[in-house]
Amino acid sequence: MSMRILTLIFTIFTTGFAFAQQQIDVAKVKEHPRLLLLANEESKIKSEIKNDKAWADVNDAIIQECTAITQLPTIERKMIGRRLLQTSREALRRVFFLSYAWRMTGRDEYFKKCEEELLAVSKFEDWNPDHFLDVAEMTLAVAIGYDWLYPKLSQSSKDIISKAIIDKGLTPALNPKHNGWQRGKNNWNQVCNTGITFGALAVFEQQPVVATQIIEKAIQSIKLPMAAYGPEGNYVEGYSYWAYGTSFNLFFISALEKIFDTDFGLAKEPGFLQTASFYQNLIGTSGIPFNYGDAGGNEGLQPAMFWFADKLKDNSLLSIEKEYLQTSKYNVKTNRLLPAAMIWGKGVKLNEMIAPKTNLWFGRSENEIAVLRSGWERGKDIYVGFKGGTASVGHAHMDAGSFVLDMDGVRWASELGMQQYNSLESAGLSIWDMSQKSQRWQVFRLNNHSHNTLTVNGKLHNMVGNAKLVSKSDDANNTRAVFDLSPVFQPDLQQAQRGIAIIDKTYVTVRDEISTADKEAVVRWAMLTPAKVENLKAKEATLTSKGKQLKFYVEGLEEVKLQTWSTDPPQSYDAPNPGTTLLGFELKLPANSKRSFNVVFVNADGKIVDKAKLKSLSNW
Known part of the structure; x- marks a missing residue:
């Protein structure tokens, strides 16, 4: 789709919205890879896992799971009811794991399998925009894979994958029929703004004007659900949806910080930095979560908690994560965001993860x-x-x-x-x-x-x-x-x-x-x-x-x-x-x-x- 048509769609899309546009410095958009983990930042993770068995075990668990993934048939477009969400989530798990494994090991089998998965989902007829969470998670997956594999991808693969991000991710996001989440105050806003922003950042070269507008608008839009954390960090949708909405929110903030050296004040939204204590306190002394509302079972190791601990310089937030690290509760089959723990963990040691004193x-x-x-x-x-x-x-x-x-x-x-x-x-x-x-x-x-x-x-x-x-x-x-x-x-x-x-x-x-x-x-x-x-x-x-x-x-x-x-x-x-x-x-x-x-x-x-x-x- 041409830039002119995309720009026209975006102009129609933004009509009637009252968000004040946040300006970004496009000159700061870096070369690939630019999302979450910049070029050569793998070396720091490698150094940390050499000196800490707990983190080495997490890394090994991801690598071992990637070896298992290479034996799986390429993911197919399978709807469950009105949702493609399980397919999108499995695509995110495979792509995030495989691209991480390739960057950490350089092993060609991980690169090839990741490329195959990216090309497979890029050829889907669509990513199911009628249930936009499906589009958001798929766009996040393809954006990370495209960005992280970019230095080695053939031009043909780059063209196919970037076109899919634009046509199946960004374009439906600009369609008023599909973008009610922009005005929402729940996890949909967080997840969808994150996925589409990652897509915009991944293909920034092809669509700089539209990508800029998407990112600037998303910075304002995501403040709507973030307002619900105030004043003390209570997330109204409970345990499982905290893990969902907050984790994607952190992906959004982390991408901004990596590229623009600022989160545009998002982390200072009232209650947001305090919400890690909320999540930590939802795990009982039986090890079972306080699963009120539409909550599921134990999420296992939570990458988001390491982001908060690092931001607040408070490792007491990690007492529950320490237990998961010690017992290998990584949930590699379901924890599609697990590599983020390696990025955000900053090599924190187990003996530094001391429980709070609060009752x-x-x-x-x-x-x-x-x-x-x-x-x-x-x-x-x-x-x-x-x-x-x-x-x-x-x-x-x-x-x-x-x-x-x-x-x-x-x-x-x-x-x-x-x-x-x-x-x-x-x-x-x-x-x-x-x-x-x-x-x-x-x-x-x-x-x-x-x-x-x-x-x-x-x-x-x-x-x-x-x-x-x-x-x-x-x-x-x-x-x-x-x-x-x-x-x-x-x-x-x-x-x-x-x-x-x-x-x-x-x-x-x-x-x-x-x-x-x-x-x-x-x-x-x-x-x-x-x-x-x-x-x-x-x-x-x-x-x-x-x-x-x-x-x-x-x-x-x-x-x-x-x-x-x-x-x-x-x-x-x-x-x-x-x-x-x-x-x-x-x-x-x-x-x-x-x-x-x-x-x-x-x-x-x-x-x-x-x-x-x-x-x-x-x-x-």
């Missing part, structure tokens, strides 16, 4: 959480992830008031996490409609009936209600937080507050204080557990898991009777939930009444709980 983390945001802990020792210290917030933000569930609990290295109170989108979309559900009556809230894993919270009169939570933190303390002997859940239960309850405390670093209490409105209310208290429920009595039960036991009992209610509920899928489209049980009780409360009670968790052989410490929330 409370809280971040104000649209979707608030608090994390409480007795310490950071894996398998020993207590960990509680406590959720307030709202179901009205992207990828949220109806989980206000929910919590996860780790004691003795076991996850006792847990989250089911996300259900794969394609399984729900294939069933015809409209899961991206966030309104109260949306089909999204009929999905068991997404509504309050599967979460560790209250349900009133069998109803769904009020999805626009937002539970805010009202008090907190990092007192080592009474670490605590209280959320006001009232907006989530209106009009059925007049007031509802929940507090969770770790007392004497030994046991945990969940206290609920409820006031009914002018009608009686049936309140269900429920907790999802992967443990075996034993010795179920009226007010107490024993939980058993992994050779450990935990005593669960209710204090402050005489009429309570504990029971369990099945987590079998209620609908045909619901995912199975094997090995889990809901434990709790129901209360029928009269109109205009108040009720307060505690649920206590203590080791089966632990100390006797001092009931005097189970205070009203007003005294917390």
